Amino acid sequence: MGYTFSSGYTVLLLAFGVLPTLYAIFLAFTKGGAFVGFDNFAKVFGDYRFFPAVQHVAIYLVVYLVCLTLFVVLLALVVHAIKVRWISTSIRFLYYIPGALAGASSVLLWLFLLDPSVSPVAFLLKAMGLESFVQTVSIDNLPVIFTVIAFWTGAGGWIVIMYGALNNISNDVMEAARIDGAGPINTARYIQIPMLRKWISYMGIMSLAAGTQLFVEPRVLSQASKGVVPPDYSLNQLAYLFAFRQGDFNGSAAISLILLVVAVGLAAFFVFRGGLFERD
Amino acid sequence: MASQHRRFTGTLALTAGLAVVGLLAGCSADAGPTSDNGFGFAAAEQDPDSSITVWVDAAREPIANAFKEANPDTPISIETYDGNAGGSDSFKTKIALFDQSGEGWPDVVFSTQTNDTSWAAKELNGTQAFAAPLNKGVLDDDFLEGFTAGANDPMTVDDAVYGLRNDLAPVVLWYNQKLLDQFGYDIPTTWEEYEALSDDLAADHPGYILGSVGDSFVGTYVYYWGAQAPIFQLKGDTFSTDFADDHSTRMTDLLDHMVDNGTLIQDSVFSAGFVDYADKLVATPGPAWYSGAVFQNPDNLNVPAGEIGAAAPLYWDGEDKVTGNVGGGVWYASSHSKNLDAVSDFLEFAISSDKAIELASGLPAYTDASDAWLATQAEGGYFVGDFEGSVNTAAGSVWNGWGFPSFSPETAYASVVVPGLAAGKSFAELVPAWETEIKNQAQVSGYTVK
Numbered sequence: 220m221g222y223t224f225s226s227g228y229t230v231l232l233l234a235f236g237v238l239p240t241l242y243a244i245f246l247a248f249t250k251g252g253a254f255v256g257f258d259n260f261a262k263v264f265g266d267y268r269f270f271p272a273v274q275h276v277a278i279y280l281v282v283y284l285v286c287l288t289l290f291v292v293l294l295a296l297v298v299h300a301i302k303v304r305w306i307s308t309s310i311r312f313l314y315y316i317p318g319a320l321a322g323a324s325s326v327l328l329w330l331f332l333l334d335p336s337v338s339p340v341a342f343l344l345k346a347m348g349l350e351s352f353v354q355t356v357s358i359d360n361l362p363v364i365f366t367v368i369a370f371w372t373g374a375g376g377w378i379v380i381m382y383g384a385l386n387n388i389s390n391d392v393m394e395a396a397r398i399d400g401a402g403p404i405n406t407a408r409y410i411q412i413p414m415l416r417k418w419i420s421y422m423g424i425m426s427l428a429a430g431t432q433l434f435v436e437p438r439v440l441s442q443a444s445k446g447v448v449p450p451d452y453s454l455n456q457l458a459y460l461f462a463f464r465q466g467d468f469n470g471s472a473a474i475s476l477i478l479l480v481v482a483v484g485l486a487a488f489f490v491f492r493g494g495l496f497e498r499d
Numbered sequence: 500m501a502s503q504h505r506r507f508t509g510t511l512a513l514t515a516g517l518a519v520v521g522l523l524a525g526c527s528a529d530a531g532p533t534s535d536n537g538f539g540f541a542a543a544e545q546d547p548d549s550s551i552t553v554w555v556d557a558a559r560e561p562i563a564n565a566f567k568e569a570n571p572d573t574p575i576s577i578e579t580y581d582g583n584a585g586g587s588d589s590f591k592t593k594i595a596l597f598d599q600s601g602e603g604w605p606d607v608v609f610s611t612q613t614n615d616t617s618w619a620a621k622e623l624n625g626t627q628a629f630a631a632p633l634n635k636g637v638l639d640d641d642f643l644e645g646f647t648a649g650a651n652d653p654m655t656v657d658d659a660v661y662g663l664r665n666d667l668a669p670v671v672l673w674y675n676q677k678l679l680d681q682f683g684y685d686i687p688t689t690w691e692e693y694e695a696l697s698d699d700l701a702a703d704h705p706g707y708i709l710g711s712v713g714d715s716f717v718g719t720y721v722y723y724w725g726a727q728a729p730i731f732q733l734k735g736d737t738f739s740t741d742f743a744d745d746h747s748t749r750m751t752d753l754l755d756h757m758v759d760n761g762t763l764i765q766d767s768v769f770s771a772g773f774v775d776y777a778d779k780l781v782a783t784p785g786p787a788w789y790s791g792a793v794f795q796n797p798d799n800l801n802v803p804a805g806e807i808g809a810a811a812p813l814y815w816d817g818e819d820k821v822t823g824n825v826g827g828g829v830w831y832a833s834s835h836s837k838n839l840d841a842v843s844d845f846l847e848f849a850i851s852s853d854k855a856i857e858l859a860s861g862l863p864a865y866t867d868a869s870d871a872w873l874a875t876q877a878e879g880g881y882f883v884g885d886f887e888g889s890v891n892t893a894a895g896s897v898w899n900g901w902g903f904p905s906f907s908p909e910t911a912y913a914s915v916v917v918p919g920l921a922a923g924k925s926f927a928e929l930v931p932a933w934e935t936e937i938k939n940q941a942q943v944s945g946y947t948v949k
């Protein structure tokens with residue numbers, strides 16, 4: 220029976236996960252079907268767009284992951300501390316709603332918010348010295364903009380998960396902390412956050428995977444800004460350009476493989492540091 | 500988290516898609532076109548009942564629908580896409596995927612970019628060139644001879660015509676006669692007079708403008724191309740760009756001067772903010788298609804009749820009277836099409852029919868159509884001055900030193916110059932980074948950079 224349940228997943232994993240990966244590995248080390256060693260990788264490393272793209276994604280990941288972790292944990296703790304049930308439920312619902320918007324449509328919504336000539340929050344943008352859409356989407360602002368968009372669409376779901384995890388902390392533990400004189404801050408610091416460690420690691424891995432694949436947001440912004448946001452901003456975009464603008468599927472596969480190796484390495488770090496595979 | 504899951508699934512789907520098209524490419528390697536069939540290339544086996552798929556941008560959708568209505572027996576499927584506008588490369592991207600899968604190509608494609616021939620006429624990754632040569636049997640010579648001289652040159656390789664020009668887009672000098680009369684200015688005829696006018700205007704009537712540098716097509720095709728600046732040149736497979744040339748530096752200085760005195764603005768001509776200049780635009784160099792897209796457009800400047808006129812293009816005093824060119828769409832036919840008869844019927848209809856003239860928003864490239872279109876525009880009484888003569892002059896004087904490589908100059912301008920200007924830098928300060936970006940793009944596009 221167990222095999223039946225897992226077979227569907229296994230078949231899909233093979234068809235859409237393992238086989239494409241093997242095909243990408245084949246492409247990355249060949250050219251026109253012939254083995255070329257690391258030539259494709261050398262070409263990618265030598266491309267003038269590669270390291271800026273690495274830098275863009277790295278800066279975005281740092282800003283995004285730090286903000287996500289801090290605010291999700293903080294907001295989950297705050298919501299968990301609210302004892303009035305309808306307020307707590309309403310807030311969780313509100314947090315979750317933006318996540319219902321698909322990636323591209325949420326970017327479209329943000330296009331309006333980020334354009335000072337039509338934005339309902341134009342006064343905020345102007346207060347920050349941003350008078351035009353071109354100024355708003357300047358390359359230095361993009362990590363923050365993408366972080367805001369990703370947080371807005373994704374954080375609600377994580378807050379709800381963290382809230383669930385907080386509910387799982389035994390009442391005895393919480394009561395013991397209270398009896399020992401721990402206030403909300405000490406309880407969070409010494410009890411709740413350490414016990415959320417696995418969930419935070421899980422969030423880190425998933426968000427890291429999503430973050431390294433940054434594509435939809437810069438792609439839509441690039442088209443909307445008529446190219447002011449460069450079409451080669453992220454690594455995934457660069458892989459896309461290699462494949463479809465230059466017709467170089469081998470170079471594209473090499474970039475994908477580099478991304479895979481880095482993402483797996485970082486995920487392993489989160490898994491071991493977060494004790495994700497440890498049993499309580 | 501929902502978005503992560505979606506993204507993860509999306510990535511899986513994309514990866515799987517790539518794998519599948521890759522496998523299909525392997526399987527379908529032998530299933531290509533078979534014989535010449537009298538079309539001058541290895542065409543697919545023809546089937547008169549086969550439906551043709553036509554890709555158009557939003558502006559060309561009406562003419563495609565008109566063909567469908569006029570030819571109810573021709574099976575046709577019309578799909579709209581972004582028209583490859585702004586160097587988006589969507590045309591090339593989609594064709595690359597069909598090349599991989601070995602099927603699915605559209606039969607006719609409209610592109611707003613004139614430089615697609617550089618890749619569409621070449622075999623890519625072992626797949627036959629997408630664009631079909633049209634003068635070897637697909638279309639009659641009589642029809643092909645009806646184009647304005649030189650209109651199809653950018654799409655002609657070794658005497659084979661790979662695309663048909665839909666419209667010409669020579670740059671003229673648009674002016675507002677009402678404002679010129681009110682301020683007592685003459686229409687400038689040279690770049691020097693244009694710059695001098697900007698000083699008078701800035702001093703006496705601040706707030707009024709002489710154009711915009713906020714669009715990548717304006718900066719490149721209107722100003723630098725019109726100034727004969729050799730910043731985008733192609734000779735064989737050798738690409739060169741020379742920002743130190745006298746023509747380039749003079750235009751750079753002119754633009755910096757006019758941005759400084761406020762007569763050149765940074766808003767895109769299609770931005771929400773540009774509409775505010777409806778009664779502030781005294782003159783501007785711009786393509787012929789500004790007539791419908793900017794001046795007579797209720798969503799843009801919407802200037803009343805009797806105010807706007809087109810004058811002959813600006814040129815450097817004492818030099819050749821040449822001008823720039825902003826696009827001019829191109830129709831391509833697929834070399835994979837199974838119904839080239841229907842394709843040729845469609846192309847002739849879209850380019851030279853009465854309906855095409857009626858629906859044209861810019862100067863048609865087909866002589867009969869352009870004569871009729873110009874006459875209609877002139878008779879309409881909207882434009883002042885010698886509209887017909889000026890546009891004709893411009894159409895015959897596009898500078899032929901500009902190149903058509905497989906990448907667009909617009910992307911470098913958009914990513915380097917537009918944000919640089921917004922950050923307060925001058926053209927002169929931005930030129931080194933701009934030049935580097937253009938050269939880098941040429942290099943990764945496979946050209947030898949000089």
